[in-house]
Amino acid sequence: MSEQAIKYLSDNRDQLLDKLRDFLSIPSISTDRLHNEDVQKGADFVVSYLRDIGFDRVEQQDTGGHPLVYAEHLQAGPDAPTVLFYGHYDVQPVDPIDQWKSDPFEPEIRDGRLYARGSSDDKGQVFMHLAVFEAYMKTEGTLPLNVKVCIEGEEEIGSEHLYATLHDKKEQFQADFVVISDSGMVAPNQPTILYGLKGFTGIEINVSGPDHDLHSGLYGGAVRNPAMALSHILASMKNDDEVVTVDGFYDDVEPLSDHERELIDQIQGEDYLKSTGATETASEKGYTVKEHTMARPTFEINGIFGGYQGEGTKTIIPSQAGAKITCRLVPGQDPEHIQSLLEKHIHHAAPSGVTVDVKKEKLSAKAYKVDTDHPLIQKAAKSYTEAFGKETVYMRMGGSIPVVKWMESIYNIPIVLLGFGTPDDRLHSPNESFPLGSFDKGMETLARYWAEVNQR
Amino acid sequence: MSEQAIKYLSDNRDQLLDKLRDFLSIPSISTDRLHNEDVQKGADFVVSYLRDIGFDRVEQQDTGGHPLVYAEHLQAGPDAPTVLFYGHYDVQPVDPIDQWKSDPFEPEIRDGRLYARGSSDDKGQVFMHLAVFEAYMKTEGTLPLNVKVCIEGEEEIGSEHLYATLHDKKEQFQADFVVISDSGMVAPNQPTILYGLKGFTGIEINVSGPDHDLHSGLYGGAVRNPAMALSHILASMKNDDEVVTVDGFYDDVEPLSDHERELIDQIQGEDYLKSTGATETASEKGYTVKEHTMARPTFEINGIFGGYQGEGTKTIIPSQAGAKITCRLVPGQDPEHIQSLLEKHIHHAAPSGVTVDVKKEKLSAKAYKVDTDHPLIQKAAKSYTEAFGKETVYMRMGGSIPVVKWMESIYNIPIVLLGFGTPDDRLHSPNESFPLGSFDKGMETLARYWAEVNQR
Structure with a gap:
């Protein structure tokens, strides 16, 4: 027909x-x-x-x-x-x-x-x-x-x-x-x-320090730098093995069965170096790139910002810095529960002397x-x-x-x-x-x- | 007269x-x-x-x-x-x-x-x-x-x-x-x-990963995220004690004599909480705020940037991320030597899978x-x-x-x-x-x- x-x-x-x-x-x-x-x-x-x-x-x-x-x-x-x-x-x-x-x-x-x-x-x-x-x-x-x-x-x-x-x-x-x-x-x-x-959830972190940008010569050594505080928070969330280090993040993940690992293995994966232009691939320790991209949860910084971004130098301590983060979730993980785990981790990881606000993305999906x-x-x-x-x-x-x-x-x-x-x-x-x-x-x-x- | x-x-x-x-x-x-x-x-x-x-x-x-x-x-x-x-x-x-x-x-x-x-x-x-x-x-x-x-x-x-x-x-x-x-x-x-x-020196770090912004769903788990790599690099440079953790950074610092610490102590310092609006002060472990601001070297992120900074969410892995950093130096420290130490540290701290470029600020001063x-x-x-x-x-x-x-x-x-x-x-x-x-x-x-x- x-x-x-x-x-x-x-x-x-x-x-x-x-x-x-x-x-x-x-x-x-x-x-x-x-x-x-x-x-x-x-x-x-x-x-x-x-x-x-x-x-x-x-x-x-x-x-x-x-x-x-x-x-x-x-x-x-x-x-x-x-x-x-x-x-x-x-x-x-x-x-x-x-x-x-x-x-x-x-x-x-x-x-x-x-x-x-x-x-x-x-x-x-x-x-x-x-x-x-x-x-x-x-x-x-x-x-x-x-x-x-x-x-x-x-x-x-x-x-x-x-x-x-x-x-x-x-x-x-x-x-x-x-x-x-x-x-x-x-x-x-x-x-x-x-x-x-995959499912999806997201948060935005905003770190506030001084109430205005400060002269780095006069105030360097007096207050926390929000951009540095943010870096510490972010670095504490995923390690160089590409493992998310937020407590409980993997707890509810449905494990990959051998059958699925075979299905994934049979797929001719794309040439990731060619399609991304990266110098090498990087995936979660213990999993191949195909397994990680297709069937393991991810944690990515989508944007990071704070202070002076123009040409040349501006010698300030920025008043604020922030980052946008999204996670891709696998069966078993609940988006709202993951948001709560991220929030808890962030507040725990934040140094004293800054105020950290975590905004939870409303649109999530399992x-x-x-x-x-x-x-x-x-x-x-x-x-x-x-x-x-x-x-x-x-x-x-x-x-x-x-x-x-x-x-x-x-x-x-x-x-x-x-x-x-x-x-x-x-x-x-x-x-x-x-x-x-x-x-x-x-x-x-x-x-x-x-x-x-x-x-x- | x-x-x-x-x-x-x-x-x-x-x-x-x-x-x-x-x-x-x-x-x-x-x-x-x-x-x-x-x-x-x-x-x-x-x-x-x-x-x-x-x-x-x-x-x-x-x-x-x-x-x-x-x-x-x-x-x-x-x-x-x-x-x-x-x-x-x-x-x-x-x-x-x-x-x-x-x-x-x-x-x-x-x-x-x-x-x-x-x-x-x-x-x-x-x-x-x-x-x-x-x-x-x-x-x-x-x-x-x-x-x-x-x-x-x-x-x-x-x-x-x-x-x-x-x-x-x-x-x-x-x-x-x-x-x-x-x-x-x-x-x-x-x-x-x-x-x-104080003296002065600066650098700009640029971290490049994929050659274009990637869809975080399709490529999350395949490549390094430059913003996360940057966060790891920055977090490795100064700890929560406000101590710069770059090898050799303090080597040539002329120590603060007891006499100078007395001189500094006698100065009526400004009300830092009032003038900065920060919730608390933070200075190098072992030194008061007055000592750190006046007589110890500092390391400040002046700006941090990468990926999506607009309203809402854009689910990308950014192609690049960067930061501007300036240091205030004390007697004994050579600006160009400090730049070299920072550069060496950064390349050492960078994870695989990203390319890191360090641009040295030309105007430095002892x-x-x-x-x-x-x-x-x-x-x-x-x-x-x-x-x-x-x-x-x-x-x-x-x-x-x-x-x-x-x-x-x-x-x-x-x-x-x-x-x-x-x-x-x-x-x-x-x-x-x-x-x-x-x-x-x-x-x-x-x-x-x-x-x-x-x-x-």
Whole structure:
């Protein structure tokens, strides 16, 4: 049943790519208020696309923040399964802008890759779903299964209003399973199904000392330096073996089984030196880099700041210094409990003479894991393998998608993470891109999957 | 011999104050190119004053920047000592201007203080010297000793061209001792002689890891985090006892003698909690705050930076992190050697997987100390005590005045730091002022000192 749709996608590739360019040209940066209108334009684009295809009940839902686009097409009949497709149309900021080789919002193809902010995360992948729906509607006049669509505009700012919407409109969004394409393959052209995601939590530390910046000559030796106090606190939280030294941090971690270590070992890991540019890798003592990134908790400083950062020298003792920290969690770990452990450790580690404030990130999520033997997972793997001509591998991932855990907890249904990005996509960084090969074969995978799901 | 001069100063106080007002009305802000003409006017004022008094060889020297005023009066005979008086006629900017209660360049007397930019730093104190020279010339027809004058216009911008001038015109500027009045008393009406200043050196650390910011979910557990590596490096450099833990840092430090500890103990220190707003003080283990600030080396982080510093969360592993550090040094420590020790320590402390670059600050200075028993210091103290009616105290200070070290290194002569400012003068801040009591008694001190110096 998918052949015609696949042919449509191939025949109309140029027009689809042009339309994708239009989508990517909208600077829908959700973190930046100056771009609020652009975020709205992103939602408008999705809404008109869905209306043009022929979806019913296409709505922009007022979440209190950026709008969420809901649509449905439920004409496959009561016996056909219903999928809820989730994605997001908002994108990350583009700083540092001078490191982009082409304008982040003027999509450009170079060496088989489409360069633009959002090309991989997640506009490009959302667009692939819309294009596959279009292909079915134009060739079959309908979709092979019942479809509900939920495309939000706040993923990059922590999906602030999504949980409430999913919770409050449970009946409207209810489906048999969820499909999300906001992730990637372990290597280019290597079909990959994510069966586990890490959880997430964060804190911000602010260390205050003197109530104004002090002259380092007159007051050096009189008071604590907040930047040095901060360094001591941070250094006490993770050691050179990459082991988190916060009491209790690993207590609830579900141990890695031998079977999982084998699965992880079988995955062709990416070339971390190439993709990161680091001089060598560094992982938790006792675990490989693949094991640590995919299946062990992490602790990372995302930002550190305090005092004079300009050119040359300013001889001050800064009044304040701070750091932003996020942890990726594995099954067993509770985000709020981890925040409390971090907070306790920080207050304990802080020297006298400074005041330390710990702000807990409100948006946290537990880790997620699904059984790889589930029929919906197996069918996705089959379609993926057929489209790419290569056996699908199963992978756990270091990233967190809070919506996954929320959907699981609210709807209690399987969640299929079918992502087509590659390790070279530079998500969240300058020069984000997406390989056109993934664009083509990924759409074929989806076209096959929708047909496969309704085969009983 | 000084009585008549002192009487002259008293009899002509109003005219002198008027003339000082004229000097202070010139906005000779050296940092601001828009004020270049005003800086020139400042130099012109000094030149005409010196000519009017009867100095010989009054010159404006072209330094390549703002002019330096040189003058000499060498008629006390070959057996009389020669003093080189150093000061500066340039002033700090006045921002934030709205915080001034009266115009910074329309001098106003309120509650026994003269308010104006430069009233204390350093035009007011330069003027006192000129007035005392005038008093001698008008009453005795000559000066009690040979005098060379060096008044520059670039002190507030780091005395950029001064070293070269002092070095190149060594013979012209050569004297038996130097007097500088660009500092203050430890408390109002408390005669204070600075006998030590700290040296200065600095470095900047830059830690590089991945060649771009990484997604903390995908790469957490794969590479070193440069901000964490930086924290480990910094935390290894000074401990919670405020002891610098860099190997060799204290090796060359001239120990604090019991006599000096007594001198320091006798000084009425400032209320550090009040002036800094810190919750408690913190000084090197084994030393009081006064001892540490005045006479022990310090190590301060002036700024720390890396990764995301904006609102909310950005889940990255930053590509880079860095810190700016300056140290204040005491006699015995060599700035370049200290830089090398810091560099060596940093490279040793850096974990694998990151690249660490250490940039050495070019402007360094050794510490300065003069023997308080030196006859020139003792005579200054005697004059100071007689004029103020209170015993002189001796103080070392945590700040650095590069010109002091330069003069010592070029001329190898004693430097007498005879300052009349007070802790309430608000140097570099809005509402700078100078107490008229210091003006009167300070001039008397100088008048007495010049006579005293030539008593053998």
